[in-house]
Amino acid sequence: MSRPASNAAAKPVFKWHILVFLAPAVLVYTAVMIYPLFNTLRLALYTTIDRERVFAGLDNFRTLFGDPNWSGQFWNALGNNFWFFLIHMLVQNPIGVALAAILSSRRLRFAALYRSAIFIPTILSFVIVGFAWKLILSPIWGIAPGMLDAIGLKFLYAPWLGKEEYALTTLALVSVWQFVGIPMMLIYAALLSIPDEILEAGECDGITGMAAFWKIKLPLILPSIGIISILTFVANFNAFDLIYAAQGALAGPDFATDILGTFLYRTFFGFQLQLGDPNMGSAIASAMFGIILIGVCLYLFVIQRRLRSYQF
């Protein structure tokens, strides 16, 4: 290693150590992420005829978007997925920001207790959350009808998970309940990183209380909100667990809670009388990948460039 410096400057040496240090991560990531991803995309181009896998080009996609039996289900699932995402954006993220703003207030007592309490559902398993809420809302054994009855609001109760018009919204709100801790924590961290000098400078100019939040803090945490939005988008379009735990893979009632994840599961692995079809399943997975890719690109190239970040 004792090379003369002049020599190195004259002839750039290939930096082997970079490769060596990158290799473990690259190899593991390739083996468990990149290879399966491309293999799924490849599988979507094949079909099974007489138990032989044959190349079929874009036939699976033609079936998925062209055959009314498939496309009806696909658009239904996609529409439901957008609604699921919309509820998260409209309910989860504003509540998360509000909670973080309240928690970061210096006058609040027991802040650590609230923070933990709100964050705990996030670490619960989907299965527990799904079953617990299913029981809470159950018209037969649940505590929801009784609690509403106790405050004289029994007429507001409906078997929410069993009605086509409410089921998806109910599940989206359950998911919001579970995950509201994540935006709260991220925004909370962003709020804490705002230096006191800036706020104090604002105070000197007469900006205090709510005005300080809207005019100083909110612009400074916008990049964090952007990141949260894109995380929500990816998580929602990959969602599956909660719906499966609460409603099963048929995503009842009458497919009202069917999202791309459950549609993929039903197609790929089969359910009840439906047999699994890995090729059509891969086609759906590829479509999901495409949708998420487009969403993330839109964010990166259209929104994130307009966000200004500040260095303190």
Place this chain on the structure above:
Amino acid sequence: MKRTTLKTILLASTLLAGGAAWADDVTLSIESWRNDDLSIWQDKIIPAFEAANPGIKVKFTPSAPAEYNAVLNSKLDAGSAGDLITCRPFDASLALYDGGKLSDLTDLDGMKNFSDVAKSAWSTDDAAHTFCVPMASVIHGFIYNKDAFKAIGVEPPATVDEFFAVLDKIKADGTYIPMAMGTNDQWEAATMGYQNIGPNYWKGEEGRLALIKGTQKLTDEDWVAPYKQLAKWKDYLGDGFEAQTYPDSQNLFTLGRAAIYPAGSWEISGFNGLVDFEMGAFPPPVQVAGDTCYISDHADIAIGMNAKTAHPEETRKFLDWVASPEFATLYSNALPGFFSLSNAEVKMEDPLAEEFVSWRSKCKSTIRSTYQILSRGTPNLENETWNASAAVIKGTETPEDAGKRLQEGLASWYAPQK
């Protein structure tokens, strides 16, 4: 020297492995969706077989009913499925046989114990080959709470009008939910609803075969009328039945909160251990008193041989035993409500099961209308029927619209219906 040692070790290990295999019993494993029956297989059925056949061990390895078909298919494709395969009736198993996954069992000795009708659910369309040994059928009807009926003062109904009169009385009384059924899981609405009451309208086999031949349509009155009755059930189901699941319904009935349970006979063994009231059963009510009654006596479960099994001889031995009268008696009594399809005389000990099976002599038997041939294409008629039955009960689709939608779906791929 070193090389010799290695060789010796290799030789020794081969001998050991060989010796071990020779000393071991053959173990057969059974693929099944009946995870409810695990203890009955382990404690009653398998020990009886093992006692009679030393050297063969049997393992019962069930998977979840909803996932069985899919799991079994992937296991068969991967070559990791068990030696014995529990067969779903009709097309699901026929597809496995056509795909070379199940062995032909036509020449199995025990097959002579079964009638052609019993074998039809597991035979090729031309009835030339049979690939599963029939085990049991299930009968649909209504189980009711005798104490509740006595308290309210009603008798089991024989006609549709009486049926609704009984439901009205129970509802007016208010102590009990008239009928325990939910639409959350969908299949209950079709299996315990539509396929339960339907045969009385489409006249059992007559209508079912006419549908297959294409001389009747799902939009015909005979096929829409059961939906019309289902639509009326809505008022008699519990509050929030839309979100009520299958286990919810079972619990409502066994806890004594509901008076009538639209049932399949497979519930009997489970219910027996849970209820503390007396249960009775009545067949689906007919339209006019004195009409011939039809019941759904659906061939439901059979067992076949994995074509790739490593122990074909032992597997056939087990299947022969399953076909024997000894197994029929053992199985029917261990699992009251699963009625053996064997020709052998089986003595039933459970009174409720006895009641169900007595309808076979009073009424004409048929099987579920959607199972044979009609669910081979996409959209799958059986799946669509689940969906339509649930929608009709909830009132989100009219009976006529449901019939029309199902007919369009069927006609889209089934030539005789075009």
